[in-house]
Amino acid sequence: MSRILVVDDDPEMRELVAASLADEGHDVTAVGDGVAALIEAGRRTFDAAAVDVMLPEMTGFEICRRLRESGRTFPVILVTARDAVDDRIFGLDSGADDYLTKPFSLAELNARIRAQLRRQATVPTAPAMVEAGDVQLDTTAVRARIGGRTVAFSVKEFSLLRFLLVEAPEPVTRAAILTEVWGSAEHFDPTIVDQYVSYVRRKLAGAASTVTIATVRGVGYRAEAPE
Known part of the structure; x- marks a missing residue:
């Protein structure tokens, strides 16, 4: 129950x-x-x-x-x-x-x-910390730090970035992102993923992050970070 x-x-x-x-x-x-x-x-x-x-x-x-x-x-x-x-x-x-x-x-x-x-x-238990390049995500507090500075992300932006970083270097489809971040690939327009990727890219760029999000033609998106 x-x-x-x-x-x-x-x-x-x-x-x-x-x-x-x-x-x-x-x-x-x-x-x-x-x-x-x-x-x-x-x-x-x-x-x-x-x-x-x-x-x-x-x-x-x-x-x-x-x-x-x-x-x-x-x-x-x-x-x-x-x-x-x-x-x-x-x-x-x-x-x-x-x-x-x-x-x-x-x-x-x-x-x-x-x-x-x-x-x-x-949903498997997420690791408490997700790190890639200069990005650190505290999944318990839902807090992001880039280059040692706190950067504000909305809940959905944070979840999207976390998913991409966890799956990197593999690309993820829009359907997979909708299912992971929004809970369903059936009830949401896939273009909402593109909108949120744009928001996250803007914040990463604004913080001069070494992490980027690449578009994988015919597939979806992939997070990329220096080794």
């Missing part, structure tokens, strides 16, 4: 989602605002969460960001009527693992949660 946190200020929708997840055999805790969500996350260990974005006082984006800052790593699926690309990117940068737009079917939400739970069960 998995413990699922549901956060939605609409009582009817909250009850529908909670009942649907309970029917799937999950232990569900449902709350109506961000403060209650953070309190529950501090009290109990959850396996996944479905969080509405448009909440009073504290948005789903902020909830997700605070969960990550407090060290909570369970998958978070943001649910929202806002489907603009910028909103999806902002949500993912806040630390969300998936993004579901309204209207949605309860069956699809259940499927997304099952996919995230399967992914969590099969």
